[in-house]
Amino acid sequence: MALWAGMSMAGVAQAAEPVDLDMVAKIRSEALHRSQAAANLKELTETIGPRLTNSPNYTQASAWARGKLSGWGLSNVHDEVYDPAFGRGWAFRASRVEMLSPRQLPVHALPKAWTRGTDGPVEGEVVLASFKTLEDIEKQRGKLRGRIVLVDEARAYKPSEKTDFRRYSEAELGELQTFPMPEDTAPDAQQKRLDEYRKRIALSKALNTFLAEEGVLATLSISSWDNGIIRATGGGARKAGEPVGVTELVLPAEHYNPLVRAVQGKQPVRLRIDVDSAFTSEQDLPATNTFAEIPGSGKVDEVVIIGAHLDSWHTGTGASDNGAGVVVMMEAMRILKTIGAKPRRTIRLALWGGEEQGLHGSAGYVARYLADYPEPTDPEQKALPRAYQRGTGPLQRRRGYDRFSTYFNFDNGTGRIRGIYAQENHAAVPIFKAWLEPFNDLGASIVTTRNTGSTDHISFDRVGLPGFQFVQDPADYFTHVHHTHLDTYDHVVPEDLKQAAAIIASFAWHAAMREERLPRKPFVERDAQ
Amino acid sequence: MALWAGMSMAGVAQAAEPVDLDMVAKIRSEALHRSQAAANLKELTETIGPRLTNSPNYTQASAWARGKLSGWGLSNVHDEVYDPAFGRGWAFRASRVEMLSPRQLPVHALPKAWTRGTDGPVEGEVVLASFKTLEDIEKQRGKLRGRIVLVDEARAYKPSEKTDFRRYSEAELGELQTFPMPEDTAPDAQQKRLDEYRKRIALSKALNTFLAEEGVLATLSISSWDNGIIRATGGGARKAGEPVGVTELVLPAEHYNPLVRAVQGKQPVRLRIDVDSAFTSEQDLPATNTFAEIPGSGKVDEVVIIGAHLDSWHTGTGASDNGAGVVVMMEAMRILKTIGAKPRRTIRLALWGGEEQGLHGSAGYVARYLADYPEPTDPEQKALPRAYQRGTGPLQRRRGYDRFSTYFNFDNGTGRIRGIYAQENHAAVPIFKAWLEPFNDLGASIVTTRNTGSTDHISFDRVGLPGFQFVQDPADYFTHVHHTHLDTYDHVVPEDLKQAAAIIASFAWHAAMREERLPRKPFVERDAQ
Known part of the structure; x- marks a missing residue:
């Protein structure tokens, strides 16, 4: 040295x-x-x-x-x-979902932002469909009129082993002061991110157009967290002129999973949905x-x-x-x-x-x-x-x-x-x-x-x-x-x-x-x- | 020895x-x-x-x-x-609560068992009242017609420091094998329990009679657990001939507390309630x-x-x-x-x-x-x-x-x-x-x-x-x-x-x-x- x-x-x-x-x-x-x-x-x-x-x-x-x-x-x-x-602008006032069959149950559900309301109560049969690609959409064409569509799979409950509320321990604060070595960025990472973004946007626009044309009543998706928590952000379309699609609701896992299981078990599942939401500007x-x-x-x-x-x-x-x-x-x-x-x-x-x-x-x-x-x-x-x-x-x-x-x-x-x-x-x-x-x-x-x-x-x-x-x-x-x-x-x-x-x-x-x-x-x- | x-x-x-x-x-x-x-x-x-x-x-x-x-x-x-x-017999099909003022909000709420439904949507002003004694009831007589009554105080959120889901550790299983010395029973414990039971039953009957006579629309109480969880058991009256009272709903703390705070802050609070429940036998x-x-x-x-x-x-x-x-x-x-x-x-x-x-x-x-x-x-x-x-x-x-x-x-x-x-x-x-x-x-x-x-x-x-x-x-x-x-x-x-x-x-x-x-x-x- x-x-x-x-x-x-x-x-x-x-x-x-x-x-x-x-x-x-x-x-x-x-x-x-x-x-x-x-x-x-x-x-x-x-x-x-x-x-x-x-x-x-x-x-x-x-x-x-x-x-x-x-x-x-x-x-x-x-x-x-x-x-x-x-x-x-967009606001929502009410969101009511009720299971009519196979049994009666008030379902907890809240809309994604910038999505359509239902203009009063609507009722429909629940079906399961996946829309991960443009081809997925084409496969469903003509099959979903008047239906309420579950767009996610059921997700197994994952018990949490962390406390719900915590403060950092001294050990964690110590760990936080180390600097993790950054991973090398893949040379095509930016291009990949861009491609994925474009694909996602194209899919979302195509899907919203399809759902509205097809006359789907609503889509339901599963909250990303368990324990009755509804975690919801945006859907539909924020910008005027973009395809808004249909009513989009997020359900807690505890209410979403049974719907999937019932449909998969060939039980006829019917819901009544009444979402009072509105765009507050044209x-x-x-x-x-x-x-x-x-x-x-x-x-x-x-x-x-x-x-x-x-x-x-x-x-x-x-x-x-x-x-x-x-x-x-x-x-x-x-x-x-x-x-x-x-x-x-x-x-x-x-x-x-x-x-x-x-x-x-x-x-x-x-x-x-x-x-x-x-x-x-x-x-x-x-x-x-x-x-x-x-x-x-x-x-x-x-x-x-x-x-x-x-x-x-x-x-x-x-x-x-x-x-x-x-x-x-x-x-x-x-x-x-x-x-x-x-x-x-x-x-x-x-x-x-x-x-x-x-x-x-x-x-x-x-x-x-x-x-x-x-x-x-x-x-x-x-x-x-x-x-x-x-x-x-x-x-x-x-x-x-x-x-x-x-x-x-x-x-x-x-x-x-x-x-x-x-x-x-x-x-x-x-x-x- | x-x-x-x-x-x-x-x-x-x-x-x-x-x-x-x-x-x-x-x-x-x-x-x-x-x-x-x-x-x-x-x-x-x-x-x-x-x-x-x-x-x-x-x-x-x-x-x-x-x-x-x-x-x-x-x-x-x-x-x-x-x-x-x-x-x-009793069953419920739907339970919808919506805040109309001071702002619009779908309120999560579920009825207690063996309570009355609302026979369609009803709207009313929310007030706070405590019914811990028969005298409390008398104080409210003539004041609550057409009102929705909050019967509990607000309760501060209590962050949990335990994990949500846990299995017994070996240490806990060890502890469970020790026998804690029983405390002496107070000589009048049985009489006290009996007195409390009688008081509770008398209060509950008087309250149910009062609420119905008074024309209260519904009572709301706070769930005993936090985190959006609705914990509800029975209310009203299970036995034919006993006073059933009015619609009784339990709300998650996150939706109950703001109602109390708004009422205490002199804001006019209005709710629309629609509970579809029914006794299935006379x-x-x-x-x-x-x-x-x-x-x-x-x-x-x-x-x-x-x-x-x-x-x-x-x-x-x-x-x-x-x-x-x-x-x-x-x-x-x-x-x-x-x-x-x-x-x-x-x-x-x-x-x-x-x-x-x-x-x-x-x-x-x-x-x-x-x-x-x-x-x-x-x-x-x-x-x-x-x-x-x-x-x-x-x-x-x-x-x-x-x-x-x-x-x-x-x-x-x-x-x-x-x-x-x-x-x-x-x-x-x-x-x-x-x-x-x-x-x-x-x-x-x-x-x-x-x-x-x-x-x-x-x-x-x-x-x-x-x-x-x-x-x-x-x-x-x-x-x-x-x-x-x-x-x-x-x-x-x-x-x-x-x-x-x-x-x-x-x-x-x-x-x-x-x-x-x-x-x-x-x-x-x-x-x-």
Whole structure:
């Protein structure tokens, strides 16, 4: 081993990251002793309810948030369109399914979003059909008129050996701080993903067209989780002009499996279905994000953003996903405002729309203000969602790109903050460690270099900007509530919201006050990934 | 310490309990390789469904069981009335609840058994009222016409720290073999229990009368478990002539709590309710048990009984409680018949009714054939259920009492047999240990001297006759299925049914063949307890 001249640990030592403990104390006092987070979550989820993007409830929720934020004296409170034609509005009021034979049973069932209602009660015989390929569809042509179609196989009950609700153990937190070696990406992975996407879209459009033409009454599918939980997202068609298909219902495994077994056992199965759902607009509506600010003084053009998504799925009330994030982020702003924080950089709150359909709100914001790849000219590329587009040239940086400091996101359910994912931004690690220290006593301590995905910080991360999601206790996010009808207020832990709001207010404050913007990690162009 | 002459361990040593390993091998072969238990459970739960005592489904289930048992060539297959006027039949077909304001939401709700339907959809304002005492009722008089009444407080969500589905660990099985010292019974415990019973019954009758007179639309109560599970038993009135009250629905906590919070927050809450349920008889119907036998040869008058309860609650399909027991016990009989077993004592199968309302079927059988306390003459005592009667004299033993050997019961869900509760019958311990030995490799090994209750072996135990329930793995009995709408076929583990049927067939065989009847434990008269 050689030792290079001049190289020593001292040569890379860094100045200690300053932490303003006076501000931490003020933040903690307001956050822990005078929290409004849970009360706000109750209003958001129980007075307004679920918030499907572009639904009337979503509009109501934006107005509610703006009212609160303005009331707290925050600046520049406004909605902003990120997509002028995101999709149609949709809402559902009722969903009744009853088994008429082989025996009588009220069946628990909820519709997928953006699907048709039944226009009053309809009755039909239940049959089983699989639609995995275009050929599958052709095989069924002429056979399904007036039928209710089971589109999934029965699935054996899988007893869970995990506790329903858990917090990370010290051992798990330790494990989380190791970095798993990434697997090599197959050279054709991108092409494969694209092919699969195209196939899936083509199949879905063909199927919806077929089901409507064929006069199928409804399709039923099995919830992806057991134990009576209905886990349902979107179906039908969000965009005006696309084939909507028929009523699509999701049933708990306990009610779905017996239908399959009865049909397979040649028992005649009849159901009555009455789904009262409706598109609330004929045309695609513009979709909006909601913003509020504490303006900076000094580095007023530079910005620190904290955010969560205001939209939710429709079967629960979107309490954990992501009402918790919404009220925590609003609360962080309220705390800073209440204690009279005057940051150097502007602290902006973003409540995103369209997250559940693919991070649309945050991606739209980033594309407009921070950076984006050029629009494709090739019509085939043009037809693809942005995430699938390639080969249109290097990233175009907007005016705001250099002035942007960092984005913090909270969207892993109710779980208390245990640390933060540094997303391989190694220079950020010591900074976050320092910022977390005054919250170690509240259980937040680890900085993992790991990446985490699936929510709005990714919109920043993928254009090379610092965007982070916190490490949160799993709680019952992936056992009960994620995209399920049980995602309701009762499953959120008020104490966790208080802790999260304190930490995020402090992170936003320190990011807004430090001498430099947050360091950035190496950026790799889309086409080179 | 003194050593008494003649006293030694050898003096109490017992001859080894004989085990017929040839029969065990035959039983295991049929039970494990050619089981019909799961297929029968599917028929019972999915073609017939739940089996509320005296409902049309119960009648259908008895007929189904008799058909199977006769088909297997069993003897003396018949139903027998244990109560000529047990109660009315009841069934429900549909249960729809929709929130109309403050927002629109399909509410999951199921009725209590023996309650009124709504005769079509009704709408009303939701109010909160508590009915813990007769005075509570008077306070509400004149205030509730046309209202829907929440009768419970909201209940905070309690995250579970246990796994949903579990098997006993070796440590837990070890612990189960210790005998916890009984606490002293308070001298007035019996009187207290009786007073509480009388109060409860008086309150329930007064409340039902009041609710109907007042013109309340329905009462809503909270399920006793979280996580979307509806746990519901009986309400209204089973007996003709008793005040039925109004529609009574049970809601999951996730749908109940928001109603309470909205009402408490002075938001006007309106619901539409449509419950299609009906009493299927005007008068109390006779209630029956179902029996089948393999007649003994030699000790033909002596009897070994194996049993489970055929009745269930109505919201699920009674698969774990106690469809599993029914098909396991039927299967044990089928196995013995199929392998040509010719027992010395008669082996009788009993499928009990009315277990869920208080072990009525087994208690009726025991009273008629084995032993009972004299009927009270005092009208106040006469009005009490048998379990509360006292002071009517010593136990009257019937002809069958001395000829009875033992009763085995299976009613703790799907869980695999891990051993047996000896109910403080210490002389039975070495016998059971010997009988379990050839099933140690299937996980069944422990004999605990502990008592277990709450099911039909108690009807035998309380008249001093040997009656036993097996130690079963907890599975998800007390997390998901016990008296809930999730008590369905999918939550039963077919392998567990096979194991249980093998063990019970062998226990029945050995009990029927051994030289002596099963030993009995000291008997304490009812009035002396």
